[in-house]
Amino acid sequence: MAFAVQTVDINGCKLSYRRGGGGAPLAYLHGTDGLAEWPAILDTLAERFDVVVPDHPGFGASEMPPWADDVSDVAYLYLDLFETLDLSGVHVVGHSLGGWIALEMAVRSTARLRSLTLISSAGIHVKGVPKADIFMVDPEDLARLAYADPKIAEEAAARAGADKYQDLAILNRIASARFGWQPRFFNPRLERWLHRVNVPTHVIWGEGDRIIPPAYAEAFHRLIPGSALTMIPNAGHLPHVERPPAVAQAMQGFLPN
Amino acid sequence: MKVMSFHLMPYADLDLGVKDKYRTVWIVLPNSHYDPQKGHALYNRYLDELELCAELGFDGICVNEHHQNAYGLMPSPVVMASALARRTRDCRIAILGNAFCLREHPLTLAEEHAMLDVITGGRLISGFVRGVGSEYFSFGVNPVDSLERHQEAHDLVVQAWTRPGPFAFEGKHYHCEYVNLWPRPYQKPHPPIWCPSMGSVETLEWAAHPDRKYVYLQAYSPAEAVARYLDLYRELAQRRYGYEASSDRIGWSTPVYVAATDEAAVNEAREHIEALFNVFLPKQSELMFFPPGYMSPESLKRALAAKRGHRGGVKIEQLIERGVMICGSPDTVRCRIAECHHRMGFQEFVCMLQFGTLPAHLTEKNIRLFAAEVLPAIRALTDRDYRGFELPRVAAE
Numbered sequence: 001m002a003f004a005v006q007t008v009d010i011n012g013c014k015l016s017y018r019r020g021g022g023g024a025p026l027a028y029l030h031g032t033d034g035l036a037e038w039p040a041i042l043d044t045l046a047e048r049f050d051v052v053v054p055d056h057p058g059f060g061a062s063e064m065p066p067w068a069d070d071v072s073d074v075a076y077l078y079l080d081l082f083e084t085l086d087l088s089g090v091h092v093v094g095h096s097l098g099g100w101i102a103l104e105m106a107v108r109s110t111a112r113l114r115s116l117t118l119i120s121s122a123g124i125h126v127k128g129v130p131k132a133d134i135f136m137v138d139p140e141d142l143a144r145l146a147y148a149d150p151k152i153a154e155e156a157a158a159r160a161g162a163d164k165y166q167d168l169a170i171l172n173r174i175a176s177a178r179f180g181w182q183p184r185f186f187n188p189r190l191e192r193w194l195h196r197v198n199v200p201t202h203v204i205w206g207e208g209d210r211i212i213p214p215a216y217a218e219a220f221h222r223l224i225p226g227s228a229l230t231m232i233p234n235a236g237h238l239p240h241v242e243r244p245p246a247v248a249q250a251m252q253g254f255l256p257n
Numbered sequence: 258m259k260v261m262s263f264h265l266m267p268y269a270d271l272d273l274g275v276k277d278k279y280r281t282v283w284i285v286l287p288n289s290h291y292d293p294q295k296g297h298a299l300y301n302r303y304l305d306e307l308e309l310c311a312e313l314g315f316d317g318i319c320v321n322e323h324h325q326n327a328y329g330l331m332p333s334p335v336v337m338a339s340a341l342a343r344r345t346r347d348c349r350i351a352i353l354g355n356a357f358c359l360r361e362h363p364l365t366l367a368e369e370h371a372m373l374d375v376i377t378g379g380r381l382i383s384g385f386v387r388g389v390g391s392e393y394f395s396f397g398v399n400p401v402d403s404l405e406r407h408q409e410a411h412d413l414v415v416q417a418w419t420r421p422g423p424f425a426f427e428g429k430h431y432h433c434e435y436v437n438l439w440p441r442p443y444q445k446p447h448p449p450i451w452c453p454s455m456g457s458v459e460t461l462e463w464a465a466h467p468d469r470k471y472v473y474l475q476a477y478s479p480a481e482a483v484a485r486y487l488d489l490y491r492e493l494a495q496r497r498y499g500y501e502a503s504s505d506r507i508g509w510s511t512p513v514y515v516a517a518t519d520e521a522a523v524n525e526a527r528e529h530i531e532a533l534f535n536v537f538l539p540k541q542s543e544l545m546f547f548p549p550g551y552m553s554p555e556s557l558k559r560a561l562a563a564k565r566g567h568r569g570g571v572k573i574e575q576l577i578e579r580g581v582m583i584c585g586s587p588d589t590v591r592c593r594i595a596e597c598h599h600r601m602g603f604q605e606f607v608c609m610l611q612f613g614t615l616p617a618h619l620t621e622k623n624i625r626l627f628a629a630e631v632l633p634a635i636r637a638l639t640d641r642d643y644r645g646f647e648l649p650r651v652a653a654e
Contacts, residue, residue: 135549136394138542165561170554174401177549181399 003046003053005061010080013068016061017054017081021046024114026091026255027054027078029098031120031238032134032176034059036168037159039095041244045251049091054081056101058175060168071097071123071179071187075104082112091255093117095240096212097180100187106201107193116201117251118220120212120237122185124194129215131184135177139164148208148236185212194223201227202254204247206235228254258598258638261317261351261607262310262624263510266303266337268327269614270295273536281541282327283391296330302617304337306624308344310610313628316636317349317382319607321453322356324388324395328537335369342377350377353453353474353510353607354384357414358406359396363431364438367414371442379443384451384474385411390548391540401550404459406430411450418447453510456486458556465493467500472605474508480580480597482563483509487601489653491646504640508605509597512582512612515626519585525619526584526612527573533613534571534581583608587630594635595642602643606635 003020018035020042026049028042035055045051056074058064067073078101082090091114094102099121106116122131134142143156163169201224205217214231221229230250232239240247268291271282279286307318320337323329331337334352341350350373357363374381387407393400409428413436416426422437442448452464453474464471473490475483487507494502512530516522540546547557576582583593594606610627611620 135544136542138544141542165558167554170549170557173549174554177399178401181393181401181548182397 003042003051007061008081008084010077010084011065011067013057013065013077014063015054015057015077015081017052019050019052021049021051023049024089024091025050025052025087026093027052027082027087029054029078029092029094029101030056030059031096031098032172032180034168034172036060036163036172037241039238039241039244041240041248044244044248045093049255052085052087054078056097056175056179058178059172064175064178068178071101071104074101074179075108078105079109079112088112089114091115091117093119093251094121095119096122096237097176097185099123100185100190103190103194103197104187106199107190107196110197110199113199115199115255116197117204117254118201119204119240119247120206120209121203121216121220122180122212123187124191124216124219124223125183125186125188126215126219129213131213131216132211133184134211135173135181135184139169145210146237147242148206148234149242152242153236191223194220195225197224197227200254202251203227203229204239204250205229205231206237206239206242207231207233208235209237209239211237258604258606258636259316259505260632260636261319261349261605262307262315263319263321263351263353263607263609264303264307264611265321265329265609266300266331267533267537267613268296268330269299269616271327271536271614273532273614276536276539279541281539281545282537283540283545284325284394285541286327290327299330303611304340304344306611306617306620307341309621309624310628311341311345311348313624314632315348315628317351318345319351319353321353321384322386322388324392326391335366335373338373338381339376342373342380345380347380349380349382351382351451351607352384353382353451354386356386356388356392357410358403359388359392359398360410363410363414364417364433364436367417368438370414370448371418371438371440374442374444374448375440377443379448381442381444381448382451383448384453385471386453387551389455390544390546390551393548393551394545399550400548402430403551408463415447415450418442451508454486456482456560457552458489459553461486461489461493462497465490465498465502465506467498470502470506472506472508474510474605474607477511477581477609483511483580483597484601485653487603488646492648492653495646495648496652502646503604504602504643505604507601507603508607509601509603510607510609513590513608513610513627513631514582514584514615514623515587515590515631516622517586519589522585522589523573523577526582526615529613529615529619530573530576530582530584531571531613534576537613587626590627590631591634594631595638598635598638599642599644602640602646604640
């Protein structure tokens with residue numbers, strides 16, 4: 001599936017996004033690794049949806065505007081993006097950091113949202129259940145932690161080791177730190193507003209997630225009214241990359257065309 | 258040249274075997290490895306060592322700040338400077354430095370430095386640092402904002418020291434409705450500000466700016482890197498800012514060990530300096546040294562390239578060879594410092610006479626021998642002994 005790279009100016013931020021496919025709009029919000037590795041599941045989704053995949057501010061080819069201090073700024077930016085592109089009824093799929101951004105959007109306004117899919121999402125803190133500190137471990141070790149399958153993990157570690165001093169990897173880490181350093185990848189004020197998420201929400205998690213443990217899946221499921229929960233066996237923090245058929249199937253049942 | 262004595266106050270009683278288990282003595286080494294009884298003896302011993310330096314005529318004694326580690330046990334250098342303030346009479350007391358930007362409210366440190374300056378009758382030197390990368394883990398402060406917070410905290414503190422209060426400070430990171438410091442500092446316009454650094458172009462550009470002209474102090478590094486950064490101060494001053502930097506703005510800090518002969522010096526210092534470089538200094542990962550955003554991507558790549566060559570298992574011979582430390586007979590040490598001075602022209606020299614696990618008796622011997630045999634000679638070095646600065650044809654940055 002061909003995705004076209006486009007740029008749009010939102011509030012002075014040159015935002016890069018890729019767009020492909022056709023159908024109802026679906027926005028995919030990436031995690032802290034950005035889109036250096038393109039999740040193949042997006043090609044599958046583009047067979048049914050008009051898939052819009054932005055680089056978050058500071059990641060990939062998007063600028064870091066001087067005003068982007070935290071995830072709430074990114075949430076407002078994407079609400080503006082939907083307005084600018086005149087997208088409505090958007091299925092928002094967010095992975096990790098991207099799930100957190102999706103939730104910050106949804107508690108502010110679901111006017112242009114049709115559904116929410118949260119894959120291994122950040123954004124809240126479950127007391128006594130630590131997340132892995134992605135800033136403390138070297139990229140190779142982090143890649144090993146991210147996958148359940150040791151073979152996939154080793155391959156990812158080799159790629160992470162080769163890329164870690166590349167500009168893109170450095171800039172993605174800086175942007176991740178800007179939005180997620182303190183407190184680590186959550187907003188203490190988000191949880192109390194999750195009842196405002198009034199669109200169908202699907203929580204998808206890898207059973208073997210060692211970055212954000214499955215206890216977080218249960219917490220989101222409990223806190224978001226009427227949400228569905230799907231656990232993916234034999235998957236770590238990137239179930240949609242590690243087990244694309246299982247995740248695609250789970251999404252198929254949930255996302256109306 | 259002014260010569261000062263610096264102490265890191267390491268936890269010298271550390272069981273060095275912990276390195277194998279934890280890979281680092283920073284952040285993750287459980288504090289159950291710290292014994293307060295031994296710590297009591299160490300703090301008092303180290304303070305005695307600095308007081309001895311003051312008695313023996315050093316121009317100053319220096320302390321600094323680190324957190325959650327066994328490498329340097331002064332989370333608050335103000336506490337140490339306060340302990341030294343009333344036990345010394347003439348020498349400067351330098352905090353090299355304090356990380357104002359790690360504090361939610363930098364005015365607490367501004368007040369404490371002002372108190373110290375007033376108590377000592379103007380003997381304080383205030384070092385402004387950002388803290389090493391690992392400090393951003395310990396404090397939870399976002400490293401991405403580090404430089405901006407550092408510069409803004411500096412503006413707030415200097416204004417607090419110099420502007421009549423009360424006034425409002427309206428910054429991005431710090432917003433204070435009432436700034437009105439009691440006491441104001443003793444020195445006019447304020448205590449001298451130093452910028453200690455492991456080597457950073459950003460710090461040099463900031464320190465050398467004509468509004469500041471602060472002392473840049475290069476912390477222990479290979480001699481080649483020291484020369485590059487000290488020359489860069491002069492180059493930035495001349496090329497970018499259009500003035501000639503004075504040599505008294507330029508400082509070098511390095512571990513020094515003196516004994517009767519070169520051989521004795523190497524033998525006595527060996528295990529202790531190697532403990533510093535192989536146990537106390539290493540971090541668990543590169544990210545612990547350089548968290549994201551702590552420095553620009555260009556500086557990060559330079560710093561990582563410099564580090565990659567020097568991983569673990571360092572020997573004292575290499576440290577001497579690369580000029581990271583100065584070690585030898587009084588004659589060797591005098592000559593080495595004079596050579597470096599001839600090449601780099603620093604007028605501030607800060608020596609670290611205790612390092613790693615160096616025990617009390619060797620530290621005292623080192624201090625006394627340095628004070629008797631080295632200090633008088635190097636103190637006499639002036640700009641006339643410096644070969645002078647020549648602007649490179651191609652900008653070094």
